[in-house]
Amino acid sequence: MPRLPRAERRAQLLAVAREAFGELGFHEASMELIAERAGVTKPVLYRHFPSKRDLYLALVEHTVDAIVGRVRIALSRTDDNAERVRGAVRAYFDSADDAGFRLVFDNALRSDPEVREVVDRALRGVAADIAQLIARDSGTDPDRAMLLALGLVGMAIEAARWTTEHPHLSGAEAGDLLAALAWRGLRTVAPARTVAVRAASGS
Secondary structure, three states: OOOOOHHHHHHHHHHHHHHHHHHHOOOOOOHHHHHHHHOOOHHHHHHHOOOHHHHHHHHHHHHHHHHHHHHHHHHHOOOOHHHHHHHHHHHHHHHOOOHHHHHHHHOHHHHOHHHHHHHHHHHHHHHHHHHHHHHHHHOOOHHHHHHHHHHHHHHHHHHHHHHHHOOOOOHHHHHHHHHHHHHHHHHHOOOHHHHHHHHHHOO
16 A cells, blocks of 8 residues: 555544454454554554544544534625524534544543543534524523523534434434424523613513
Protein backbone atom coordinates (compact mmCIF):
# COMPACT_ATOMS: atom_id res chain seq x y z
CA MET A 1 0.00 0.00 0.00
CA PRO A 2 1.42 3.45 -0.91
CA ARG A 3 2.61 5.70 1.87
CA LEU A 4 -0.08 8.27 2.70
CA PRO A 5 0.38 11.74 4.18
CA ARG A 6 -0.10 11.66 7.94
CA ALA A 7 -3.51 13.38 7.92
CA GLU A 8 -4.85 11.03 5.24
CA ARG A 9 -3.53 7.96 7.04
CA ARG A 10 -5.11 9.10 10.30
CA ALA A 11 -8.46 9.63 8.56
CA GLN A 12 -8.21 6.18 6.97
CA LEU A 13 -7.43 4.53 10.30
CA LEU A 14 -10.37 6.29 11.97
CA ALA A 15 -12.70 5.11 9.21
CA VAL A 16 -11.53 1.51 9.57
CA ALA A 17 -11.78 1.68 13.37
CA ARG A 18 -15.31 3.09 13.15
CA GLU A 19 -16.42 0.11 11.12
CA ALA A 20 -14.56 -2.40 13.31
CA PHE A 21 -15.90 -0.98 16.58
CA GLY A 22 -19.38 -0.76 15.10
CA GLU A 23 -19.30 -4.36 13.94
CA LEU A 24 -17.53 -6.04 16.86
CA GLY A 25 -17.72 -3.61 19.76
CA PHE A 26 -14.87 -1.86 21.52
CA HIS A 27 -13.60 -4.85 23.48
CA GLU A 28 -13.64 -7.35 20.63
CA ALA A 29 -12.08 -5.14 17.96
CA SER A 30 -8.35 -5.49 18.54
CA MET A 31 -5.64 -3.12 17.36
CA GLU A 32 -4.20 -6.03 15.39
CA LEU A 33 -7.48 -6.51 13.54
CA ILE A 34 -7.82 -2.78 12.82
CA ALA A 35 -4.26 -2.62 11.49
CA GLU A 36 -4.89 -5.66 9.29
CA ARG A 37 -8.10 -4.19 7.85
CA ALA A 38 -6.34 -0.88 7.22
CA GLY A 39 -3.51 -2.65 5.44
CA VAL A 40 -0.82 -1.32 7.78
CA THR A 41 1.46 -2.80 10.40
CA LYS A 42 0.68 -2.49 14.10
CA PRO A 43 3.65 -0.12 14.63
CA VAL A 44 2.13 2.25 12.05
CA LEU A 45 -1.21 2.16 13.85
CA TYR A 46 0.44 2.75 17.21
CA ARG A 47 2.38 5.72 15.84
CA HIS A 48 -0.94 7.44 15.23
CA PHE A 49 -2.79 6.11 18.26
CA PRO A 50 -0.70 4.89 21.25
CA SER A 51 -3.55 2.70 22.54
CA LYS A 52 -6.99 1.42 21.61
CA ARG A 53 -8.47 3.85 24.11
CA ASP A 54 -6.69 6.75 22.40
CA LEU A 55 -8.05 5.53 19.08
CA TYR A 56 -11.58 5.35 20.46
CA LEU A 57 -11.35 8.83 22.01
CA ALA A 58 -10.10 10.22 18.70
CA LEU A 59 -13.04 8.56 16.94
CA VAL A 60 -15.48 10.05 19.44
CA GLU A 61 -14.02 13.51 18.94
CA HIS A 62 -14.05 13.13 15.16
CA THR A 63 -17.70 12.01 15.24
CA VAL A 64 -19.00 14.79 17.47
CA ASP A 65 -17.02 17.39 15.53
CA ALA A 66 -18.71 16.20 12.34
CA ILE A 67 -22.17 16.45 13.94
CA VAL A 68 -21.44 19.91 15.32
CA GLY A 69 -20.20 20.98 11.89
CA ARG A 70 -23.46 19.86 10.27
CA VAL A 71 -25.53 21.74 12.84
CA ARG A 72 -23.50 24.93 12.46
CA ILE A 73 -23.82 24.79 8.68
CA ALA A 74 -27.59 24.46 9.06
CA LEU A 75 -27.71 27.46 11.41
CA SER A 76 -25.65 29.66 9.10
CA ARG A 77 -27.42 28.71 5.88
CA THR A 78 -30.53 30.86 6.40
CA ASP A 79 -31.98 33.72 8.43
CA ASP A 80 -35.36 31.98 8.63
CA ASN A 81 -35.58 30.70 12.20
CA ALA A 82 -38.06 27.95 11.38
CA GLU A 83 -35.66 26.65 8.75
CA ARG A 84 -32.77 26.97 11.20
CA VAL A 85 -34.57 24.74 13.70
CA ARG A 86 -35.48 22.26 10.98
CA GLY A 87 -31.93 22.18 9.63
CA ALA A 88 -30.33 21.81 13.06
CA VAL A 89 -32.66 18.97 14.06
CA ARG A 90 -32.27 17.22 10.71
CA ALA A 91 -28.48 17.38 11.12
CA TYR A 92 -28.73 14.97 14.06
CA PHE A 93 -30.99 12.58 12.17
CA ASP A 94 -28.70 12.69 9.14
CA SER A 95 -25.79 11.84 11.43
CA ALA A 96 -27.66 8.93 13.01
CA ASP A 97 -27.05 6.80 9.92
CA ASP A 98 -23.32 6.92 10.55
CA ALA A 99 -21.69 4.09 12.50
CA GLY A 100 -19.79 6.68 14.52
CA PHE A 101 -23.03 8.17 15.86
CA ARG A 102 -24.15 4.82 17.19
CA LEU A 103 -20.75 4.25 18.78
CA VAL A 104 -20.81 7.58 20.57
CA PHE A 105 -24.43 7.72 21.70
CA ASP A 106 -25.32 4.05 22.18
CA ASN A 107 -22.06 2.66 23.52
CA ALA A 108 -21.69 1.84 27.20
CA LEU A 109 -18.28 3.53 27.07
CA ARG A 110 -20.05 6.88 27.02
CA SER A 111 -20.15 6.62 30.82
CA ASP A 112 -16.36 6.87 30.75
CA PRO A 113 -15.41 10.33 32.11
CA GLU A 114 -13.08 11.19 29.22
CA VAL A 115 -15.59 10.12 26.59
CA ARG A 116 -18.38 12.01 28.34
CA GLU A 117 -16.20 15.13 28.59
CA VAL A 118 -15.48 15.12 24.85
CA VAL A 119 -19.16 14.64 23.98
CA ASP A 120 -20.49 17.17 26.49
CA ARG A 121 -17.97 19.83 25.49
CA ALA A 122 -18.95 19.60 21.84
CA LEU A 123 -22.69 19.49 22.45
CA ARG A 124 -22.60 22.40 24.88
CA GLY A 125 -20.63 24.33 22.30
CA VAL A 126 -23.28 23.91 19.63
CA ALA A 127 -26.02 24.57 22.19
CA ALA A 128 -24.28 27.87 22.97
CA ASP A 129 -24.48 28.77 19.27
CA ILE A 130 -28.20 28.00 19.23
CA ALA A 131 -28.72 29.91 22.48
CA GLN A 132 -27.13 33.03 20.99
CA LEU A 133 -29.60 32.95 18.12
CA ILE A 134 -32.55 32.40 20.48
CA ALA A 135 -31.43 35.26 22.74
CA ARG A 136 -30.77 37.62 19.84
CA ASP A 137 -33.98 36.95 17.95
CA SER A 138 -36.42 36.62 20.84
CA GLY A 139 -34.97 38.81 23.56
CA THR A 140 -34.80 35.83 25.92
CA ASP A 141 -32.12 36.25 28.58
CA PRO A 142 -28.93 34.14 28.15
CA ASP A 143 -29.70 31.57 30.86
CA ARG A 144 -33.18 30.82 29.56
CA ALA A 145 -31.91 30.76 25.98
CA MET A 146 -29.23 28.23 26.94
CA LEU A 147 -31.83 26.09 28.71
CA LEU A 148 -33.98 26.05 25.58
CA ALA A 149 -30.99 25.27 23.37
CA LEU A 150 -29.84 22.38 25.56
CA GLY A 151 -33.39 21.02 25.54
CA LEU A 152 -33.46 21.18 21.75
CA VAL A 153 -30.09 19.43 21.40
CA GLY A 154 -30.95 16.73 23.94
CA MET A 155 -34.34 16.09 22.34
CA ALA A 156 -32.77 15.80 18.88
CA ILE A 157 -30.10 13.35 20.05
CA GLU A 158 -32.49 11.07 21.92
CA ALA A 159 -34.99 11.03 19.08
CA ALA A 160 -32.25 10.36 16.52
CA ARG A 161 -31.03 7.45 18.65
CA TRP A 162 -34.56 6.08 18.73
CA THR A 163 -34.77 6.03 14.93
CA THR A 164 -31.65 3.85 14.73
CA GLU A 165 -33.64 1.20 16.61
CA HIS A 166 -36.86 1.79 14.66
CA PRO A 167 -35.80 2.05 11.00
CA HIS A 168 -39.38 1.82 9.73
CA LEU A 169 -39.58 5.58 10.40
CA SER A 170 -37.16 7.42 8.14
CA GLY A 171 -34.76 9.94 9.60
CA ALA A 172 -36.11 12.60 7.24
CA GLU A 173 -39.70 12.13 8.40
CA ALA A 174 -38.70 11.87 12.06
CA GLY A 175 -36.52 14.95 11.81
CA ASP A 176 -39.29 17.01 10.26
CA LEU A 177 -41.80 15.88 12.90
CA LEU A 178 -39.48 16.78 15.75
CA ALA A 179 -38.51 20.08 14.13
CA ALA A 180 -42.20 21.04 13.85
CA LEU A 181 -42.69 20.25 17.53
CA ALA A 182 -39.59 22.18 18.57
CA TRP A 183 -40.46 25.21 16.45
CA ARG A 184 -43.99 25.43 17.85
CA GLY A 185 -42.54 25.34 21.35
CA LEU A 186 -39.79 27.88 20.72
CA ARG A 187 -42.19 30.20 18.93
CA THR A 188 -44.55 30.36 21.91
CA VAL A 189 -41.96 30.88 24.65
CA ALA A 190 -42.45 34.41 25.97
CA PRO A 191 -39.16 36.15 26.78
CA ALA A 192 -38.81 37.15 30.43
CA ARG A 193 -38.55 40.84 29.58
CA THR A 194 -41.77 40.66 27.53
CA VAL A 195 -43.60 39.08 30.46
CA ALA A 196 -42.31 41.84 32.75
CA VAL A 197 -43.50 44.58 30.37
CA ARG A 198 -46.94 42.98 30.09
CA ALA A 199 -47.22 42.68 33.87
CA ALA A 200 -46.21 46.29 34.37
CA SER A 201 -48.73 47.54 31.80
CA GLY A 202 -51.49 45.36 33.16
CA SER A 203 -52.00 43.65 29.77
